[in-house]
Amino acid sequence: MDWDALFGLDHALELVVRGTAVYWFLFLLFRLVLRRDVGALGIADVLLIVLIADASQNAMAGEYETISDGFVLVGTIAGWNVLMDWVSYRFPATRRLLEPGPLPLVRDGRIQQRNMRRELVTRDELMAQLRQHGIEKLSQVKLATMENDGSISVIRADDGDADEAPAGGAQKTF
Structure with missing residues (x-):
C-alpha cells in the first residue's frame, strides 16, 4: 500500500x-434567498452540513487524490463556519x-404587505x-415578526405578553 498516495x-x-x-x-x-425555508437551523448550520457531507463523501469515495485532501476541504469549510459564528458574536455590527433581523409581518393588527x-x-x-399562537383575528396582534430562523413570534395586543405555541404541538417554522 502506498501511504504517501493515501495521505499526501x-x-x-x-x-x-x-x-x-x-x-x-x-x-x-x-442568506438572500432561502430565509423562510431553512427552519430552526441557522443558515450557516445548514450550509455546513451540506458542504461537509459532500466534501467528506468525495474524500471517502476517492474523488480526491488523497484522504488528506478531503480533510483539508472539510477543515476549511468548518473553519469558515466557526469564524462566521465568532465574528457574529464578537462584533454586533457584523451580525446585522x-x-x-426580525421582519415585522403584522403591526398593530395591520398586515405589512411589503414584508409579506x-x-x-x-x-x-x-x-x-x-392560530397556532391562539389568535383568531389580526386585531389581537400587536406585533408578529418573522425571526431569523424563519419562525414567527407574536406579541398579543390585549395583554402584551409574548404568545407561545400551544403545549404538546411542535412549532412550525417556515
Missing part, C-alpha cells in the same frame, strides 16, 4: 480556495450583515401561524 497533501491550497469560494457562494445564496411579499408569505400561511 497534493492539492491543499487549491482545496482551501475552492472550499472558501463554495462556502461564500452558498452562504450568500441561503450576516444574520437577518418580500418573504413570499401568504395571508393563509400567516393566519395559520397566528
Whole structure:
C-alpha cells in the first residue's frame, strides 16, 4: 500500500480556495434567498452540513487524490463556519450583515404587505401561524415578526405578553 498516495497533501491550497469560494457562494445564496425555508437551523448550520457531507463523501469515495485532501476541504469549510459564528458574536455590527433581523409581518393588527411579499408569505400561511399562537383575528396582534430562523413570534395586543405555541404541538417554522 502506498501511504504517501493515501495521505499526501497534493492539492491543499487549491482545496482551501475552492472550499472558501463554495462556502461564500452558498452562504450568500441561503442568506438572500432561502430565509423562510431553512427552519430552526441557522443558515450557516445548514450550509455546513451540506458542504461537509459532500466534501467528506468525495474524500471517502476517492474523488480526491488523497484522504488528506478531503480533510483539508472539510477543515476549511468548518473553519469558515466557526469564524462566521465568532465574528457574529464578537462584533454586533457584523451580525446585522450576516444574520437577518426580525421582519415585522403584522403591526398593530395591520398586515405589512411589503414584508409579506418580500418573504413570499401568504395571508393563509400567516393566519395559520397566528392560530397556532391562539389568535383568531389580526386585531389581537400587536406585533408578529418573522425571526431569523424563519419562525414567527407574536406579541398579543390585549395583554402584551409574548404568545407561545400551544403545549404538546411542535412549532412550525417556515
